[in-house]
Amino acid sequence: MYVQADDYLPLGYPTEGGLLDRAVAGVVTVMGDTRGYPMFAALFGYGVAQIHRRQQAAGREWHDIRRLLRQRGRWLVVFGGCHAVLLYSGDILAAYGLIALLFAGMLRFRDRSLLVAAGVLCLISTTLFSLIAASAGMDGGASTVVSTTENPLRDALNRATGWPGSTLMLVFISVGPFLLGVWAARRRVLEEPGRHQRFLRNTAAIGIGAAIAGGLPLALITSLVWTDPSQATLGLAGVLHMAGGVGGGLGYAALIGLLAVRVGEQRGPLVTALSACGQRSMTCYLLQSVAWLGLFAPYTLNLGRHLGVAGTVLVGVIVWACSVLIADVLRRKNRRGPAETALRRLTYGPSRERSPVQKAS
Incomplete structure (x- = not known):
């Protein structure tokens, strides 16, 4: 390494x-x-x-x-x-x-x-x-x-x-x-x-x-x-x-x-969005991988050919910010992340589904 x-x-x-x-x-x-x-x-x-x-x-x-x-x-x-x-x-x-x-x-x-x-x-x-x-x-x-x-x-x-x-x-x-x-x-x-x-x-x-x-x-x-x-x-x-x-x-x-x-208890929009991202961390993690493959693989956009370390880090921050926005949209719609929903159903079965406003297991 x-x-x-x-x-x-x-x-x-x-x-x-x-x-x-x-x-x-x-x-x-x-x-x-x-x-x-x-x-x-x-x-x-x-x-x-x-x-x-x-x-x-x-x-x-x-x-x-x-x-x-x-x-x-x-x-x-x-x-x-x-x-x-x-x-x-x-x-x-x-x-x-x-x-x-x-x-x-x-x-x-x-x-x-x-x-x-x-x-x-x-x-x-x-x-x-x-x-x-x-x-x-x-x-x-x-x-x-x-x-x-x-x-x-x-x-x-x-x-x-x-x-x-x-x-x-x-x-x-x-x-x-x-x-x-x-x-x-x-x-x-x-x-x-x-x-x-x-x-x-x-x-x-x-x-x-x-x-x-x-x-x-x-x-x-x-x-x-x-x-x-x-x-x-x-x-x-x-x-x-x-x-x-x-x-x-x-x-x-x-x-x-x-x-x-x-x-x-005084949460503004930014903290609320970050909290939503944390509650849907698995979905956001997978979304970031999708974005990374689409942006940097040689057979997709291949941005790595044109960007240095600083540019790559900047793109990473933008991708992460987009995942936070997506998580906040899901929060506003009162929905879990799809990855969290799938994992919970496979683990507990559909009868154990709970509202996303409750703390996720």
């Missing part, structure tokens, strides 16, 4: 670009790359723990709850496989589905056991993943982001063959944050952020600070400030970057809780 290839820098950044592209590459390396995966894994764990708690409150036994969670996990794997083959090789849905299938039993762990397991898994996965990737001579992630074939069928085949390995890798690096999310859900940290402001402030400050500190060495390389690092240096920078990513992901999740405290 962190080794340079002829045409790409670590994390898949191109070796060519102007000053603005290089600056954006550095900023995104520090603040964005590998920071989203831990955040969403923690939020996924939080959501799974909420389902567990609600099912317990409804009087269901553990074996029934486990069956429900595994049923949901199986369908997430199916959704993820279709997503990877048809749209995007870096799918995360299947990884979360496998986590639900393989690690549902850890929902019954005691708090201390959860935290110990999470810490050990984060440490092992961060170190091993970074070192293995550095020694394997990978292309810095370019193969998972940049398609080079103009044949859509071959492109789909490439995604399909790479999907199992990338899914297992994501499971490996996501279980630790997932368990931390379960622990946080037991304390209702994000549901009652006002009671946990000190914890959220500390988590945000330490986590985001760790992301910045850990990401700086690799950012110097992706921004071409540091142009000739050794293989050992790349490996160490990768370890620091991955470790900072775990902290950054948790810090961003904590920052969301702090913003919820600040906003309170």
Whole structure:
């Protein structure tokens, strides 16, 4: 993941670009790359723990709850496989589905056991993943982001063959944050952020600070400030970057809780739209993949041929903003996202459908 290839820098950044592209590459390396995966894994764990708690409150036994969670996990794997083959090789849905299938039993762990397991898994996965990737001579992630074939069928085949390995890798690096999310859900940290402001402030400050500190060495390389690092240096920078990513992901999740405290009940149009996007996150995620394939694949508009890093990031922001607008339109029509509706029906059956104004499971 962190080794340079002829045409790409670590994390898949191109070796060519102007000053603005290089600056954006550095900023995104520090603040964005590998920071989203831990955040969403923690939020996924939080959501799974909420389902567990609600099912317990409804009087269901553990074996029934486990069956429900595994049923949901199986369908997430199916959704993820279709997503990877048809749209995007870096799918995360299947990884979360496998986590639900393989690690549902850890929902019954005691708090201390959860935290110990999470810490050990984060440490092992961060170190091993970074070192293995550095020694394997990978292309810095370019193969998972940049398609080079103009044949859509071959492109789909490439995604399909790479999907199992990338899914297992994501499971490996996501279980630790997932368990931390379960622990946080037991304390209702994000549901009652006002009671946990000190914890959220500390988590945000330490986590985001760790992301910045850990990401700086690799950012110097992706921004071409540091142009000739050794293989050992790349490996160490990768370890620091991955470790900072775990902290950054948790810090961003904590920052969301702090913003919820600040906003309170006085939500304006922007916060309402962002909340609608969060409630339809799976639909928005898939929509963004559709847009990305349509805009950047060599056999579609192929914008990547004309845009540098800065232009690509700008397009990404616009695509994300469009998904927020679509989610808000669905909210105004009092409708769930189609992906959420399909997953819920497949998991619970049509008789368990609820209004989208209620909190989604």
